[in-house]
Structures are given as C-alpha cells and as structure tokens.
Amino acid sequence: MSSTKYILGIFDDPDDLMHGIDKLQKNSVPIYDVYTPMPIHGIDAKLGIKDSRLGYAAFMFGCMGGTTIFTLVYYFLVHDWPMDIGGKNFFAIPDFIPVTFEWTVLFASYGMAFTFFFATHLFPGRAPRVMDLRATNDKFVIAIDAKGNIPHEDINTILKEAGASEVKHNDRKYVSYE
Amino acid sequence: MASHSESIIREPLITGNNITYGQITDDILRPVENMPSKAWWIGFTVASLGALLWVVSISYTFWYGIGSWGLNKTVGWAWDITGFVWWVGIGHAGTLISAVLLLFRQNWRNSINRSAEAMTIFAVICAATYIGAHMGRPWMALYSLPLPNQYGSLWVNFNSPLIWDVFAISTYFSVSLVFWYTGLLPDMASIRDRATGLRRRIYSVASFGWTGSVKTWQRFETVSLILAGLSTPLVLSVHTIVSMDFATSLEPGWHTTIFPPYFVAGAIFSGFAMVQTLLLVTRKVLGLENYITMFHIESMNKIILVTGSVVGVAYITEFFIAYYSGGEYEQYTFLNRFIGPYWWAACMMYGCNVLMTQMMWSKKVRTNIPISWVLSIIVNIGMWFERFVIIVTSLHRDYIPSSWAMFYPTWVDVGVFVGSIGIFFTMFLLFIRVMPSVAIAEVKLLLKSASEQAKKKQIAEGHLDPAHVEFYKDNLIKFDSIDHSEYEKA
Numbered sequence: 001m002s003s004t005k006y007i008l009g010i011f012d013d014p015d016d017l018m019h020g021i022d023k024l025q026k027n028s029v030p031i032y033d034v035y036t037p038m039p040i041h042g043i044d045a046k047l048g049i050k051d052s053r054l055g056y057a058a059f060m061f062g063c064m065g066g067t068t069i070f071t072l073v074y075y076f077l078v079h080d081w082p083m084d085i086g087g088k089n090f091f092a093i094p095d096f097i098p099v100t101f102e103w104t105v106l107f108a109s110y111g112m113a114f115t116f117f118f119a120t121h122l123f124p125g126r127a128p129r130v131m132d133l134r135a136t137n138d139k140f141v142i143a144i145d146a147k148g149n150i151p152h153e154d155i156n157t158i159l160k161e162a163g164a165s166e167v168k169h170n171d172r173k174y175v176s177y178e
Numbered sequence: 179m180a181s182h183s184e185s186i187i188r189e190p191l192i193t194g195n196n197i198t199y200g201q202i203t204d205d206i207l208r209p210v211e212n213m214p215s216k217a218w219w220i221g222f223t224v225a226s227l228g229a230l231l232w233v234v235s236i237s238y239t240f241w242y243g244i245g246s247w248g249l250n251k252t253v254g255w256a257w258d259i260t261g262f263v264w265w266v267g268i269g270h271a272g273t274l275i276s277a278v279l280l281l282f283r284q285n286w287r288n289s290i291n292r293s294a295e296a297m298t299i300f301a302v303i304c305a306a307t308y309i310g311a312h313m314g315r316p317w318m319a320l321y322s323l324p325l326p327n328q329y330g331s332l333w334v335n336f337n338s339p340l341i342w343d344v345f346a347i348s349t350y351f352s353v354s355l356v357f358w359y360t361g362l363l364p365d366m367a368s369i370r371d372r373a374t375g376l377r378r379r380i381y382s383v384a385s386f387g388w389t390g391s392v393k394t395w396q397r398f399e400t401v402s403l404i405l406a407g408l409s410t411p412l413v414l415s416v417h418t419i420v421s422m423d424f425a426t427s428l429e430p431g432w433h434t435t436i437f438p439p440y441f442v443a444g445a446i447f448s449g450f451a452m453v454q455t456l457l458l459v460t461r462k463v464l465g466l467e468n469y470i471t472m473f474h475i476e477s478m479n480k481i482i483l484v485t486g487s488v489v490g491v492a493y494i495t496e497f498f499i500a501y502y503s504g505g506e507y508e509q510y511t512f513l514n515r516f517i518g519p520y521w522w523a524a525c526m527m528y529g530c531n532v533l534m535t536q537m538m539w540s541k542k543v544r545t546n547i548p549i550s551w552v553l554s555i556i557v558n559i560g561m562w563f564e565r566f567v568i569i570v571t572s573l574h575r576d577y578i579p580s581s582w583a584m585f586y587p588t589w590v591d592v593g594v595f596v597g598s599i600g601i602f603f604t605m606f607l608l609f610i611r612v613m614p615s616v617a618i619a620e621v622k623l624l625l626k627s628a629s630e631q632a633k634k635k636q637i638a639e640g641h642l643d644p645a646h647v648e649f650y651k652d653n654l655i656k657f658d659s660i661d662h663s664e665y666e667k668a
Contacts, residue, residue: 039398
C-alpha cells in the first residue's frame with residue numbers, strides 16, 4: 001500500500017480548477033477540500049457547501065446589543081437616577097436611540113466576526129493546516145483523500161486532463177507543520 | 179465566476195502585460211519582504227520626529243494642565259476639537275471605500291480599500307488622543323463611561339451628544355478594526371507561506387491559521403458583506419453625532435439643522451483628499467502604478483468634486499438660512515466670518531474647499547498627478563479651516579460683546595496638532611512595511627476580468643463593436659502606466 005495521504009491537483013487557473021472539480025465529480029471521486037488564493041464563486045455550490053448562516057448570528061447579536069444598552073440606559077436614567085431636565089420626560093426615547101444604534105452595530109459586528117472565527121477555527125496561534133504553500137499565492141489546489149480513492153493513477157489522469165499543471169502525492173496531510 | 183469578461187468600454191483596473199497571480203503577490207509584498215527604501219527611511223524619520231513633538235506637547239499639557247493651551251473663557255474649545263473633528267472626518271473615507279463601494283459593487287475599491295481602512299484606523303486613533311488630551315487629566319476619561327462611582331452612581335448623561343460621541347467613536351474604531359483585520363487574514367497568510375523562521379511564526383500567529391479553503395472563503399465573503407452593511411449606517415451616524423456636539427447647542431453658527439448631512443459630506447470630502455494624498459505617494463514609492471491606476475485617481479477626484487460641491491451647497495444654505503431666519507445673532511455670526519478679525523480663516527475655508535475643487539471639472543486636472551496631489555493637500559487644509567471657522571469664529575463673538583475675545587494658539591496647541599500628523603504618518607509608514615498595503619486576494623479577483631491584458635485578449639479575439647474598442651482606447655490615453663505605442667499600431 002502506498003504511503004500517499006492526499007492527492008493534490010494543482011492548477012494555475014481558476015477556470016481549469018472548476019473544470020477539474022467537474023471532471024472529478026463526474027468520475028465520482030470525492031473532493032476533500034479546495035484551497036485558493038482568492039474567493040472563487042461557484043465552488044461552494046459544486047462542493048455542496050450550504051449558505052452561511054452568519055447573517056442570522058449577526059442579527060441576533062445586534063438585537064442583543066440594542067436590548068442591552070437600551071435596558072441599561074433605562075435603568076440609569078429612568079429608574080436609578082432620574083434627572084429633571086426642564087421637567088421633561090425621564091424616559092426620553094429619542095435621546096436613547098444613538099447609543100442603542102451604536103451598540104446594535106457593535107454587538108452585531110463583533111458577535112458575527114467572532115462566530116466566524118470560532119466556526120472556521122481561526123484564532124491567533126492556530127497552526128496553519130496548509131497542504132501546499134503556494135495555495136495562498138498563485139496556485140489553485142484540489143485536495144483528494146487518497147484513502148479509499150484508488151487507483152491513484154486514474155485520479156492523476158483526470159486531474160492532468162482537466163488542466164492541472166502539477167499533481168502531487170503528499171505523504172503528510174499538512175506540509176506546514178514542519 | 180472568474181472567467182466572466184467585463185464590458186470593453188470599462189477602463190482596466192490592472193494595467194501591464196503578462197501580469198500573473200504570482201506577479202501580483204510579488205509586486206504587493208515587495209515592500210514587506212525587502213528592506214525599506216531610502217524614501218521610506220526619510221519619511222519615517224520626519225514622521226517620527228513629528229510623533230516625538232506630539233509626545234513632548236502632550237506631556238507638557240498633562241504636566242501643566244490645559245492652561246498651557248491658548249484657550250480662554252470665551253473660546254473654550256479651539257484647536258483640540260478642530261483637530262478631533264478633522265481627524266474623525268479623514269477617517270470616514272476608509273469606511274466609505276471599503277463598505278459603501280463594496281455594497282455598490284465598485285470593483286475599483288479593491289486595490290485602495292486596504293490602505294484607506296488602515297488610514298481610517300490611524301486617523302481615529304489620532305482623533306481619540308484629543309479626547310483624552312482635552313480632559314487635561316486623562317484618567318478622567320474613565321468618567322465618560324457609565325461606571326458605578328462614589329457619587330452614589332450618578333450615571334453619565336445619555337441625553338448628551340458628547341456621550342453619544344463616546345459610544346459612536348469607540349464603536350466606529352472597534353468595527354473598523356475588525357473589518358480591516360478580517361480582510362487582512364488571507365493576505366497575512368500569503369506572507370506567512372512565503373516566509374521562513376521567526377517571520378513565519380509571527381505571520382502565522384497574525385493570520386489566525388488561514389488556509390483559503392472553500393468554506394472559509396465563502397464565510398469570509400459573507401462576513402465582509404454584512405460588515406459593510408453594518409459599517410455604512412455606522413459611518414453616517416458617527417459624523418452625524420459629531421455634528422450634534424455643535425448643532426444641539428444654542429451657539430449662533432452651530433445651532434443649525436443642516437449640520438449632520440453637511441458634516442458627513444465634509445468628512446467624506448476630506449477623507450478622500452487624504453486617501454489621495456497618501457496613495458499618490460505610496461503608488462509611486464512602492465511601484466504600484468499597475469494596481470492603483472489613473473482610473474482610480476480620477477474616480478477619487480470625481481468623489482472629491484461631488485462631495486466638495488455638496489459642501490459648497492451646504493455653505494450657501496447656511497448663509498441663506500442665517501439671512502432668512504431674521505435672527506440678528508445668527509446673521510452677525512455669518513457676516514462676521516467675512517468682516518470680522520478671522521476673515522482670513524473663512525477665505526481659506528471657502529477658497530480651498532469650494533473654489534479650488536471646482537477645478538476638478540476639467541479632466542486635465544483630474545488626471546494630472548502633481549495637480550491632484552496639490553489639490554488634495556489644499557482640501558485637507560481647507561477642511562481644517564472649516565472646523566476652525568465653525569468653532570473658533572463662532573465662539574469668539576457670540577451674544578455679549580463685552581466677552582468677545584480672540585484665540586491665540588500657544589506652541590503646545592501647534593505641537594499637539596503637528597505632532598498628531600506625525601503620529602499618523604509614523605503609523606501609516608509602519609503599516610506599509612509590515613502588512614500588505616493592497617488587498618492581494620481582492621486584486622487577484624480582477625485579473626481575469628478587469629485587467630488590461632484581459633481586455634487586450636478580448637480585442638484580439640474580435641467579436642467586439644469597433645466603436646466600443648475605439649472608445650476604450652481613447653480612455654486609455656490618460657493612463658500613465660500603459661505603453662501607448664502598442665495601441666497606436668493596432
């Protein structure tokens with residue numbers, strides 16, 4: 001049995017990469033992941049990645065922020081220490097709108113960004129799980145789990161035919177751990 | 179998808195022949211991966227000296243108190259708030275470019291958004307230093323937060339625009355920071371994967387372990403879009419609230435309902451001018467002419483022209499309303515701008531902001547780099563004077579003639595202001611050394627659709643309306659980064 005863990009199809013051009021994904025899928029070769037230096041629209045649909053739900057997270061965090069500050073201001077200025085300003089209403093809702101808006105935006109932004117970092121495992125100090133170092137520069141990489149996907153030669157041919165400039169057989173899953 | 183070709187009549191966003199994805203990375207990372215040039219060192223030395231002046235002036239202020247500034251009991255707010263509003267205004271362009279232009283799908287933002295966002299963050303830092311500084315005792319800044327305290331919890335006054343401002347500026351800074359840093363992650367990963375040793379470790383931590391997998395990219399784009407949607411009303415709210423610091427008072431010259439839109443337009447105006455000032459130099463020094471093209475420069479000049487004209491209309495409205503209101507104090511304030519002792523400040527304000535920018539109606543001016551650069555500086559100066567006129571000229575003569583006074587800045591006032599410019603440039607110069615000054619991934623997106631070489635290929639393939647091709651070629655004449663001889667032959 002070969003020691004290959006992942007087969008990488010390395011492309012120079014995003015259109016060839018899309019072609020490669022189609023070819024692999026036509027031949028029922030499951031794709032592990034695709035690494036690109038920039039967002040390529042359409043891959044997510046091909047690989048069956050569902051639409052992001054981060055928008056809902058942002059909305060909920062926004063509601064939380066707005067409610068939090070509005071409740072706090074209500075407590076401060078209406079309940080705990082009402083200030084008589086020319087006999088005006090203590091519960092001056094229009095005056096509370098600016099800070100409510102700011103905290104809605106603040107909570108929505110930070111809540112969503114941190115949900116994104118959490119859900120995609122991004123945090124300072126995380127070891128980068130990179131399969132090919134050029135995937136953040138100028139190469140477009142399709143990774144195929146070698147286990148169970150045999151014969152490897154067929155996959156090589158499919159990738160080459162689709163326009164891969166290089167096919168690599170990695171013995172280690174991630175090269176960046178060295 | 180990447181292969182969609184763009185209409186030929188649109189001007190290219192990336193110029194040059196044989197640009198590859200690798201070349202884009204190389205070009206943009208050159209200042210990060212190599213030793214700095216002589217020009218950088220000269221700039222950095224001058225900027226650091228400015229920053230040093232700031233440290234000295236601020237230390238002096240904190241040691242001797244606010245009395246070391248030229249304030250008096252009539253003009254109790256002068257260069258400090260002028261500098262604050264000026265810097266916050268400058269910050270607005272970064273968010274405008276990164277958020278509003280993203281929502282409008284303006285692809286030309288891709289190569290200028292990163293440095294403009296960085297500029298936003300540094301400008302807001304400079305603005306925030308004034309908030310701390312004008313308190314004289316900076317630890318008192320704590321009392322601007324709603325914290326339980328020894329007065330039996332007398333809370334901050336949420337009816338006051340000054341407290342709204344604390345919330346607006348801090349939120350604006352925080353959201354800009356997260357927007358900017360999230361966008362930086364993929365590009366930091368590009369540096370990481372090309373580096374070795376300690377450098378690699380540092381960028382590895384900084385890039386949060388970014389890999390560029392399909393799912394991260396998809397989520398990344400969602401996050402960018404929603405952050406843009408959130409930042410857009412945020413940026414409008416920030417300068418609206420800054421303007422309310424003045425507009426909710428009863429001071430003639432401040433008590434004006436037009437202030438919020440007027441301030442927001444002015445902020446965009448001055449911000450784009452500062453972006454222009456920085457980018458025209460950055461593009462030259464870092465050799466980014468192929469990515470920040472004449473189209474970008476002209477587009478920014480057009481925005482400066484539009485917002486400058488909006489500001490001009492606001493000025494005229496102010497004068498008309500002063501006349502129409504029939505209020506003698508209001509009328510005097512506006513008359514005093516021209517016939518009072520600060521007439522020269524008003525001349526600087528109206529001359530620089532309205533008259534000079536009207537020159538940009540001419541395409542020759544818009545596409546001339548030295549003139550654009552000078553005009554951008556003139557706008558920066560004009561916008562500083564706008565705030566000075568609104569603040570000092572209004573305050574120095576209001577209701578009671580017996581308390582009329584003049585404001586004379588001390589060296590500390592000047593030092594804090596000039597020093598803050600030094601702080602700003604020091605941070606900006608450090609930024610272009612350690613982080614990619616252009617969003618690499620976003621520029622790569624344009625290569626196959628909006629680059630000069632892609633358009634050339636389209637022309638070579640034929641199938642295009644010759645009139646459109648002619649139109650396209652005519653548009654290329656203004657570009658300084660294109661080899662025009664190729665087009666003359668064809």
